[in-house]
Amino acid sequence: MAEAETIDAEKTREARADLDAEFDDAPTGGFRLPGFATGIAKSALALAFTFLGLLLITFLIGRVIPIDPVLATLGERASTEQVERAREALGLNEPLYIQFGIYVWDVLHGDFGKSLMTSNPVIVDIARVFPATLELATIATVFGVLFGIPAGVLGAVNQGRWPDQVIRFVGLLGYSMPVFWLGLIGLLVFYGILGWVGGPGRLDATYEMMMEFDMTPVTGSILIDSAMAGAWDIFWNAISHIILPAAVLGYYSLAYISRMTRSFMLEQLSQEYITTARVKGAPEWRVVWIHALGNVLVPLITVIALSYATLLEGSVLTETVFAWPGIGLYITNALFNADMNAVLGGTVVVGATFIALNLFSDWLYKYADPRARK
Amino acid sequence: MSASTPRTGLRAWLTTDTPGSRRHAQAVQAYVRWRALSRNTLAMVGLAIIVGLLLMAAFAPQLATYDPIAQNLADRLLPPLSAGHWLGTDELGRDIWSRIVYGSRITLYIVVLVAVTAPLFGLIIGTAAGYFGGWVDTVLMRLTDIFLAFPRLILALAFVAALGPGIGNAVLAIALTAWPPYARVARAETLTVRQSDYISAIRLQGAGPGRVIFGHIMPMCTSSVIIRVTLDMAGIILTAAGLGFLGLGAQPPLPEWGLMIASGRKFLLDQWWVATMPGLAIFIVSLGFNLLGDGLRDVLDPRSAGK
Numbered sequence: 031m032a033e034a035e036t037i038d039a040e041k042t043r044e045a046r047a048d049l050d051a052e053f054d055d056a057p058t059g060g061f062r063l064p065g066f067a068t069g070i071a072k073s074a075l076a077l078a079f080t081f082l083g084l085l086l087i088t089f090l091i092g093r094v095i096p097i098d099p100v101l102a103t104l105g106e107r108a109s110t111e112q113v114e115r116a117r118e119a120l121g122l123n124e125p126l127y128i129q130f131g132i133y134v135w136d137v138l139h140g141d142f143g144k145s146l147m148t149s150n151p152v153i154v155d156i157a158r159v160f161p162a163t164l165e166l167a168t169i170a171t172v173f174g175v176l177f178g179i180p181a182g183v184l185g186a187v188n189q190g191r192w193p194d195q196v197i198r199f200v201g202l203l204g205y206s207m208p209v210f211w212l213g214l215i216g217l218l219v220f221y222g223i224l225g226w227v228g229g230p231g232r233l234d235a236t237y238e239m240m241m242e243f244d245m246t247p248v249t250g251s252i253l254i255d256s257a258m259a260g261a262w263d264i265f266w267n268a269i270s271h272i273i274l275p276a277a278v279l280g281y282y283s284l285a286y287i288s289r290m291t292r293s294f295m296l297e298q299l300s301q302e303y304i305t306t307a308r309v310k311g312a313p314e315w316r317v318v319w320i321h322a323l324g325n326v327l328v329p330l331i332t333v334i335a336l337s338y339a340t341l342l343e344g345s346v347l348t349e350t351v352f353a354w355p356g357i358g359l360y361i362t363n364a365l366f367n368a369d370m371n372a373v374l375g376g377t378v379v380v381g382a383t384f385i386a387l388n389l390f391s392d393w394l395y396k397y398a399d400p401r402a403r404k
Numbered sequence: 405m406s407a408s409t410p411r412t413g414l415r416a417w418l419t420t421d422t423p424g425s426r427r428h429a430q431a432v433q434a435y436v437r438w439r440a441l442s443r444n445t446l447a448m449v450g451l452a453i454i455v456g457l458l459l460m461a462a463f464a465p466q467l468a469t470y471d472p473i474a475q476n477l478a479d480r481l482l483p484p485l486s487a488g489h490w491l492g493t494d495e496l497g498r499d500i501w502s503r504i505v506y507g508s509r510i511t512l513y514i515v516v517l518v519a520v521t522a523p524l525f526g527l528i529i530g531t532a533a534g535y536f537g538g539w540v541d542t543v544l545m546r547l548t549d550i551f552l553a554f555p556r557l558i559l560a561l562a563f564v565a566a567l568g569p570g571i572g573n574a575v576l577a578i579a580l581t582a583w584p585p586y587a588r589v590a591r592a593e594t595l596t597v598r599q600s601d602y603i604s605a606i607r608l609q610g611a612g613p614g615r616v617i618f619g620h621i622m623p624m625c626t627s628s629v630i631i632r633v634t635l636d637m638a639g640i641i642l643t644a645a646g647l648g649f650l651g652l653g654a655q656p657p658l659p660e661w662g663l664m665i666a667s668g669r670k671f672l673l674d675q676w677w678v679a680t681m682p683g684l685a686i687f688i689v690s691l692g693f694n695l696l697g698d699g700l701r702d703v704l705d706p707r708s709a710g711k
Contacts, residue, residue, distance in 0.1 A: 083550030206691035211683035222673040343555030
């Protein structure tokens, strides 16, 4: 996680460097739209390239694997003829680059093949499990934002004094703890000993049945679905189950967001307009929470989007610990069943989401800033 | 000793304003940085933890009280502070303290291997991209971006899935996902020295690209890469432990810390110590690397040092 933070920080910095370069090149006066459009075209091209690279990597991983796809589908007793026909049907007799082309074509049509585990098409499985991950990552990000931003502001205002040190140390603790271990300890204390929260899974078994039989899934998010149906007992049970994994995951997002908020705030607080505001007699809380924080919010959007993307990744271990039926658990289960279609399909979906969020945050940064709109 | 007496000996040699040679200047700089670092209490705590880890790994046979894989079913799941087992025993009656002590060797083994291979690979890619420029640069940097855009743990999982579980493959998977930041750093450094006179001089003497890159550009990049490695250590430890926890890294009966947590998971609610103790070990070691890395960054990065 610490690693992810430094890379992300780097990315933010780079995004800002790109931004500066763009301003230098921007034609003075008049028309802004062409630049805007080129920006989108450029991002689209970058997205396409990165996505193609992602597919190439998963394709190559799929090729290295010693499991023979023909053997996996037909079993060991198939005759030579059957094997040959299957090889033909799967396109395994074509040269590698054509096979790669077929793979890209299939993926673009949402076809990742069938899962051996569930014998559903992989894309159907993923559509089923992805909302659970999204729900968890969203609540965790909300947690990280609600606590991380105030913590970062407090750290910046008290720079070098004990609140700053405490916040910094708490953040470092977060970076150093294995997420699966923190989850287990959380389960032990808050579920096992104190009994304050629900155990592993998204719901208690009884509610799980009610959910299954009485409700038609609309969004796939139990919280939203049950609230819309007015089933508040299910809603509160789901809350008691999500709160712990979301807090564990949110701790990492808190550590990252508070660190970035602190450094952005320090930058703003040393600006002249802050001095001006103080000289004019604005109360200190207003200077900090309105003037300075207002200017920090734009780069913070980028940080939040990046941490959201990282949480999707961090959820693999968290989901395993909390038996949370999301995409992370799906991928790991598929791993142990040598279900390569499911592993690679899941990898592609998570990778694509990650890439899209990264790009989205870059884009947000460039265009959410009012200075970019003149 | 009064301030007016001229200082002599090693300390004077290390703090002089007028170094006599390049090596002397480097020694002076290293000493000044060490002084700055040693004033940072948290960084020193981190250093102490890492030295402790090294000592633990070196003297594992002396520190361990039992054989780390010897089973004794009569003594299974003893709580901490039982006679002879001060951290308790696991489900097969193995002494947890001894397993943690021997586990430090596995952790070090993984960290050192990744910390040697990933930066080297990144250095080669980055310097080649920066030195040749043009389409080589475009292709290599695109590749780097693709790997950077990929969630690391998921990529490592997919690699391990393809290669099969085991320590060696876990190291390979982590290294394959860890190199891109180093390539970035190395490329940036290469771009700054590529046009220098000394590089032109070497090329005019007839040195080929290989010689220029390996002999004259890479040494210029190593210091910034080394800083980066220290900052990455904790991340490597956590990823390795995560792979171990999922059962994709070290295999039983090896006393790998992540694996120990995974096996203790079954007894979490009744025998909490089995999963808690190895987790504490991972936590302390990666905290040590984080504290030291943070302090080092303050000392070596002039921008953050000023703050």
